[in-house]
Amino acid sequence: MPQSTDKKIFFYIILFFLLVTINNKKIINSNIFEIKSINLIGYKFLDEKKLLKELDQYTFNNIFNLKKELIENLIYENDMVENIDVFKNYPSELIINIKKTKFVANININGTDYFIGANKKFIKSENNDPNLPSVFGKPTAEEFIKLHENIINSSLKFKDLKYLYFFPSKRWDLEFKNGNILKLPLITSSNIFETYYKISQSEHFKEKNVFDMRINDQLIINEL
Structure with a gap:
């Protein structure tokens, strides 16, 4: 009897984690976490309109799935950029801090x-x-x-x-x-x-x- 009870407890634990995982995936993939705003800091030495147009391809992407390297590689194409810091402000904003080189x-x-x-x-x-x-x-x-x-x-x-x-x-x-x-x-x-x-x-x-x-x-x- 105790062995049967242990098996049931184990089964319910597994079931609980499975349901939590499924629900988490649904939440993460919901439109709540779509990128709706891209905020640039320190960009004055760049062409703002051109940069925002290039970054527009990432609007409405899932903020969890977005790889920061994609943003960094795009901005580093400008020779005047020294450093880039991409911050994900959940649920739906990207903050990109761009430092000009000396x-x-x-x-x-x-x-x-x-x-x-x-x-x-x-x-x-x-x-x-x-x-x-x-x-x-x-x-x-x-x-x-x-x-x-x-x-x-x-x-x-x-x-x-x-x-x-x-x-x-x-x-x-x-x-x-x-x-x-x-x-x-x-x-x-x-x-x-x-x-x-x-x-x-x-x-x-x-x-x-x-x-x-x-x-x-x-x-x-x-x-x-």
Whole structure:
């Protein structure tokens, strides 16, 4: 008798969970959870009408079934976007927070002006920004951002740079606003910039302009 009672209890437990699951699926798939509103934040640098038109395909989709990656991939097609945060505000609203990338340098590629963004992309521009340093040569955006990160992780201030020259050998020369030129080795790190910073601040080298660090563990200092 006790064994039969246990079987009945087990059966009713299974039946309960089955009914709950079926009901939950019906609720989730009901039109209550259809996307009816898409709210954009931080989009002012984008074409709002165009973006909303592209996002309109997700209106009335089920908010539970929508994959955030679909929204992110669509918006990331714009080169000026740094970061996207898609928040599902249940039952029926999407909130999309879009962050604009920071422009860190000017570059001209085959006669066309671009900004280099912190998001490792080239962004077309109508005019150079005189407050940003200019890059000469043909680095990839990733190669430039790697250099940029090494500089900002040192005591140097990136805003003090005027020109950056990239050579086919993938080596860099930097020209500062004070006229100093720093010749870098093929492989760089923030330690190299820290060394240059300390030496350039020394009274012994105030009249020197060219700091040649192309050879590892050596520093050659000259005047222009």
